Amino acid sequence: MNQFIGLIVGAMFSGLLGLPTAFAQDDCNEITISEQIDRCSDVAKNDADSQLNTSYHQLMARLEAQYRVEPDTGAAYTAKVKEAQRVWIKLRDANCPLEAFEIKPGTSAYVATVNNCIARMSRERTVFLDNIAPDIVSGSAVGRRSDVSCPSQNFAQFLPAFSANTESQKRLTALAVKILVLKRTEDPGRFVPLITAETGSGLAFPLMAAMGEGKTEGIEIEPVDDRHVNVVDKRAGNSNIKIFNFSRKACWALVGVEDWSISEKELVASSKPGMSRAENFCYQRAEGLGGLGSLEQYRLTKELFEASLENYVCAAESGDPQASLSAASLSLSQMAPQLDTSKLEALFKAASTTPSGALGYATYFCNGNSTDYNGPCLHPEQAEREVIRAVSMGSTEAINYLASSFESGELGTKDMSRALACYQLSADKGSPQGSDSVKRLVSQGSAIKASHCL
Known part of the structure; x- marks a missing residue:
């Protein structure tokens, strides 16, 4: 049963x-079987690729914002970045199978080696893209915000200062911010994350509700590496979670907002x-x-x-x-x-x-x-x-259920004749399970004769 x-x-x-x-990401903390190796390397690859995609969109938005008064130069810069990124992706995707060349294709070791290589190269590329045309909040000399000051290099102290009010959030938000929202697809009931980039004028501040010093209920702070931190905000419930992405150069700055609600x-x-x-x-x-x-x-x-x-x-x-x-x-x-x-x-x-x-x-x-x-x-x-x-x-499935219960006696009545009758009824309705079960019971001996199912 x-x-x-x-x-x-x-x-x-x-x-x-x-x-x-x-399959939870936390399962990767203690890997015990080869299947976990495959899955965890895939998680690492997807995470790194997501961060790379974020950095790429942020770079595109930075170029748009910084070269608004020089559109021709900005367009040429953007085209060069797009071309370079396409070429780099081809290089990465050709290079990583090379690392796994001496491993039998299709094995866990092969899959993990390729995935981990892609994750490593994507993380390195993310750092490279983050350093192209950085904005003033991230410590660049290029920009127009001469009044920026850094509340703290310690993120736990920085976050309350950032969230305090609209002005502090505007001041400590990058010129270009990655925005993730959930959009409906043509497939009914299906939604996908859509990533775009917004400049400051397109953002509706405040982006985050204020929080005090110390631990705040509903807030989870998750370091990504020594330069990136995600803040998961569950204060509005599981249907309205937002993740705020912060990056540090000269100071911490908000560089992304992921809205996991469906509007x-x-x-x-x-x-x-x-x-x-x-x-x-x-x-x-x-x-x-x-x-x-x-x-x-x-x-x-x-x-x-x-x-x-x-x-x-x-x-x-x-x-x-x-x-x-x-x-x-x-x-x-x-x-x-x-x-x-x-x-x-x-x-x-x-x-x-x-x-x-x-x-x-x-x-x-x-x-x-x-x-x-x-x-x-x-x-x-x-x-x-x-x-x-x-x-x-x-329901043909219910007929097979009833037949199985008569065969095993799980519902209190064991009757092989009725089981055969139910399997035959199921087979007559085109059920492969019913047909296979009829053959199985008949092969056990001619003593079993179908009676009635219901």
């Missing part, structure tokens, strides 16, 4: 969100009939944030899943079966916090008007609010009732 329950929950969750098992202008007010406007927005945010979390490419993977669950629960207030099933499945996926038992049962009950929801409710009756229950089905009669409801709604 547990194996089948795991398949049911996994199938529901993957089908709704396209989510694989979560209302990216949402469709009536995407699901029967939901209020607010519930519709919650549902779309749940789908979008969960989809981003499933990619496992971002620092906020854990928080994206948590935000997805919070928004599914909000959308499920409408009684919508799909939102309810998504919330319940995500709660049991171990990718987000588990809901309390009464809430989980209410969600499965609301979802049970659909075939997949009824199957989910059956797994709840057998497993309870547990992700690792190994005993017999807790409430077999209720579970069988929900499976039969799912069968009556046309």
Whole structure:
């Protein structure tokens, strides 16, 4: 039963969100298997490539700002940087397989060597780009802000001074700032991070709410290296997280703002009939944030899943079966916090008007609010009732579930004749699992004769 329950929950969750098992960056702190080596080197490569992309966009914006009065010179400078970057990327991508030439392609060692080489070269290139046309906040003689003073080289002391008010933020923000926002794609329910660059005139200050000295609840300070620090601001909740990127040269300066919320202008007010406007927005945010979390490419993977669950629960207030099933499945996926038992049962009950929801409710009756229950089905009669409801709604998966339960006796009744009848019904509906199971049971001997499934 547990194996089948795991398949049911996994199938529901993957089908709704396209989510694989979560892989946290923290897992790279203690590498124990070769798969982790591959994944962690891939994380390192993606992180370095993201920082490189950030630095490149910031350089483009710096050139635009600094050469606004000399547009021809600025255009020539920009074209030269673009050409150099294209050539450098070709060099990097040709150089790194060379480092791994004596390692068998496709092995963990080969993949890790290439990924780590790309990460190293990307970090070096980031430093190079950061030093092209630096602005005055970063310590350059080029610029127009002669009144800049540095509150502190100690970032813990710098941050409260930076966040204090609009003027301090304007003064300690780079001329060009990378902006990341989430944009809707043509694929319904999918969002992607879009990176642009803004100059000071295009920014809406204050960018960050003020914070006092010492530790501030909801604020996480994460050093990237000795010259870069990210500030993760969760004070507005998991659905409205912002990450502020700071870089240090002569002084610390804000160089990037990542907004991991989904704004209302990216949402469709009536995407699901029967939901209020607010519930519709919650549902779309749940789908979008969960989809981003499933990619496992971002620092906020854990928080994206948590935000997805919070928004599914909000959308499920409408009684919508799909939102309810998504919330319940995500709660049991171990990718987000588990809901309390009464809430989980209410969600499965609301979802049970659909075939997949009824199957989910059956797994709840057998497993309870547990992700690792190994005993017999807790409430077999209720579970069988929900499976039969799912069968009556046309679910081939439910027929196979019922057949499996008759074969194993997991729901209290062991009957090989009924198991064969159910597998045959499933096969007649085109199920490969049903066909394979019929062949398997028939091959065991002619004593097994199909009777009736329901």
